[in-house]
Amino acid sequence: MSLHPPATLRRLFVETATRKFARNVPDFVRLQKLVADQGGSFLNDHGAIRTADPAVQALFVRAARVLGLRRELDYSFPPKKLVSFDLQAVGDDAHQFKIFLSQVDLDAYPAEVAALIREDCVEQFAAADHGRFLALIHKAEQAGGLGAADAEAFATHFAEQLMSRPGPPLKRATLQAVAGVSGEAASALALGPDFNHVTIDVRAAGFPGIEAMAAAMQAQGFRMLPAIQGAPGTKLRQTATLAATMDTPVREADGSTGTAQTEKQFVEIIERAQAHDADGVPLWAQDGQPLIFRNFLAANAEKIFDAASTKVAAAGGMGC
Numbered sequence: 001m002s003l004h005p006p007a008t009l010r011r012l013f014v015e016t017a018t019r020k021f022a023r024n025v026p027d028f029v030r031l032q033k034l035v036a037d038q039g040g041s042f043l044n045d046h047g048a049i050r051t052a053d054p055a056v057q058a059l060f061v062r063a064a065r066v067l068g069l070r071r072e073l074d075y076s077f078p079p080k081k082l083v084s085f086d087l088q089a090v091g092d093d094a095h096q097f098k099i100f101l102s103q104v105d106l107d108a109y110p111a112e113v114a115a116l117i118r119e120d121c122v123e124q125f126a127a128a129d130h131g132r133f134l135a136l137i138h139k140a141e142q143a144g145g146l147g148a149a150d151a152e153a154f155a156t157h158f159a160e161q162l163m164s165r166p167g168p169p170l171k172r173a174t175l176q177a178v179a180g181v182s183g184e185a186a187s188a189l190a191l192g193p194d195f196n197h198v199t200i201d202v203r204a205a206g207f208p209g210i211e212a213m214a215a216a217m218q219a220q221g222f223r224m225l226p227a228i229q230g231a232p233g234t235k236l237r238q239t240a241t242l243a244a245t246m247d248t249p250v251r252e253a254d255g256s257t258g259t260a261q262t263e264k265q266f267v268e269i270i271e272r273a274q275a276h277d278a279d280g281v282p283l284w285a286q287d288g289q290p291l292i293f294r295n296f297l298a299a300n301a302e303k304i305f306d307a308a309s310t311k312v313a314a315a316g317g318m319g320c
Helices: 006-024 026-038 054-066 111-127 131-143 148-162 172-179 183-191 210-219 298-307
Strands: 044-051 069-077 082-089 098-104 195-201 236-240 245-251 257-263 266-272
Touching: 006 026, 006 044, 006 148, 006 195, 026 195, 026 210, 026 266, 044 054, 044 183, 044 266, 054 069, 054 098, 054 111, 054 131, 054 148, 069 098, 069 298, 098 183, 111 172, 111 183, 131 148, 172 183, 172 245, 172 257, 183 195, 183 257, 210 236, 210 266, 236 298, 266 298
Parallel strands: 044 098, 195 266
Antiparallel strands: 044 195, 069 082, 082 098, 236 266, 245 257
């Protein structure tokens, strides 16, 4: 029986997770149409995850290795109370799909708020059944790939189960307490460890640069961040839509289910350019082509985080 290698498993996962994202984010579907109308192709540069649970993070990293993705660089965002790292395919190809994973920095929270976050993490992890998924990970680790049926099961569980909140709704009191410290962490808990955004490559989409694509999106009515991150001519430039405000189930103090408004998911666009070394000298690939920057910049990412930041939720089902 032939096995699907990591690159094929990665493609299958990206397709599965992207379909799920499209179900939940109307802006993403609208952007797909805009790119098609432009005559471009839809290259997904990366997806981003936020989680508060170290156990989920560890399982995510292990599953990503099955996709051929390895932990590479670390990033820190003290104002957002998040610490992050990227998961990258081995090699210099900047067009390979990547994952940017952020962990809620529990040590940066008041003890009582951190305790509420840990309580929610325990509830969610206890509600999950990852037994079959773990068996598939082990199988892929030993064999270097998975057969067709196992590959489908792996990608589906990854996108639909691991990247979800399988347990009870988040407590309103927890959402309020966390949002009072970090809107980004509140959005992370409300969404669960799903893609809070996916990122579209500007040039693959058929635009000459990020300004042109952002202008086209604004003309179509997309609500955008106020500025493009990264100066013209630099190695990484990004901007994003603003996450739509969505109704999110929450547990009230009496155990009933209510609704809070949260900002959870958005779409980013990205323009990558030639990398430079620490002395500012341009870098070149082995074939003599420009070596395109494939990682991330903390200064850019911190502003992109603002696209999904939930404010303090008012009681009684009012907005966040």
